[in-house]
Amino acid sequence: MTLFGRRNVLLALVVIAAVTPFLVNDYYLFIANTILIYVLLSIGLNVLVGYTGQLAFANAAMFGIGAYTTGLLQVRLAWPFWLAFPSGAVIATAVGLAISLPALRLKGLYLAVSTLAFAQFTQWTFLNWEAVTYGAGGFKTPPISFAPLPFSKEIGLYYLSLLFVVVLFVLAQNAVRSRFGRAFVAVRDSEIAAQSLGVDLLRYKALAFGISGFYAGIAGGLYSALLNFVSPEGYDLFQMVLQKAMIVVGGLGSIVGSILGAGAIVVILEALRAVKGVQEIAFGAILVGFVLFMPGGIAGFLKAKLRGWEEPLHRTQGDTPPSSTLVTPAEKSEVRS
């Protein structure tokens, strides 16, 4: 039996995540919540980079746009969090879709550099459009409350993040195993071949950018509520490299890998928080090391070594009982023998 298969491990992780607030202090709860937010970010980024092969560097900017929109709507227009938060996600999605237009003309290095320039432009806007964004100092957001529910702000926000992670994980997992996911992979592997098979490049690239923008926007709104503070530094180039490191360490083109990578990187980040220089050296070295020596990331390693970690791009044909939609061919053959 595949006791340590992907599905069992994920269920165990969800159970652990669900009981965490009762077991740990506020600091560790904060770290756990940060991990959940980064899981959202890296799932979205992995759909764009790992599955669709679009080497974009605008994710930190869209994360920032989600956080800024959520925060500013609350502070400037006195909107409640429950209205500002979805608006932030919608605007980040819209920006993601807008970036996909130049992406249709550019690829590889050119896309990387133009999205880098876009990210720097966004950062510059956060810093210099002081009439709206409060400039370099940032601003405090009003504390949110879960009034009718018996939760403190920390625990409520943690469960809200967990809910989003579970729902958006299942959504992404299903999306990449549907015709959308196969179209993404086709675009990644060869645009010309994908086009000749009838894959509409514009539509699928825009969809991938939109998905990553949506995930980043949700993460941004949650992050602004978690910190109660929004400032430009949180959404800079280091943030971008952090997210890239997460998907590389977790495994490019693996939704489960995004979870593992985000968890691993946030833990290392916290351990090295004291010295910024050492943090940079460590992340740079991790990025180079994984790209050179373990290009499949942790997920690739698990896929090779453990049963039940395969991530096929399609559901198994024929019998799909509703309770076991995650059964993979390998598991089935084992049951038969």
Added chain:
Amino acid sequence: MELFTYLLLSGLTTGSLYALIALGIVVVNKSTGMINFAHGELFMFSGFVAWMLHVQMGMGYLPSFAIAVAIGFALGAVTNLIAARPMRNADVVGLVLATIGLAFVFRGAARVIWGGKSDYLSFPPITSPDPVTIGGVMVIPQQIAVLAGAIVIMLVFAAFFRLTRAGKMMQATADNAKASRLVGIRIDRIYMLSFGTGAAIAAAAAVLMAPLTLLYPDMGFSFFIKGFAAAVLGGLTSLPGAVLGGFCIGIIEALAGGYISSSFMEVSAFIVIMFVLVLRPTGLLSFGKLRQV
């Protein structure tokens, strides 16, 4: 009018530095087809090395310049060895991420080694800091020194590329790597030479620039993106195009800073890069050439 000539001169000065950085990017891209995303960090790191030699150890400006350029060359070769060579046949995602990872290692190393001193280091000027007036235009001698130095470096590089054996082999590899291998050029060595030469030009730019501004560990990326904007403007494989693009970016930046608002200085290069890439991805100097697929 006085403001305009002043802005033009300072634009030319910073533009000459961008041109040198762009030249390094193009040298690497031309012969290897890769972009070294650690280029800006190599620039920054070499500047810090020169600062250490000149200010901390009291060496003369020219010897520190020479040693910093040599160390820049070595670091470029190391970048090739670690991040570029193993990635030559991999896809572009791996190459970009590997060089970005290396960039962060350099940046962190600079912060750990030299960052204790409030992060911003000043480099003493090599000429007198007082402005002089030439033909009614106020000129800071340091700017003229930088401009002249940059032009000398460009000429030296052009001579190296045209006249020396190594330069000719680099040109041959850029033209057709397979054919050059057939006539006995060791491609691996040429790739290393290209990365080294690119980084050495960046190092020279850093030491030239150091007396004009402050040195700080985060400077690499903003110079890289401006140098890259210049290189893209010139079409990424054209050496004269890179120089022209560098001067264009410098002047646009200075004029935007002087006439619109000083905060626009930082952002004008990003706007240029976005527009050029979307509207004219083959660069300024190419006409009717097909884009690579």
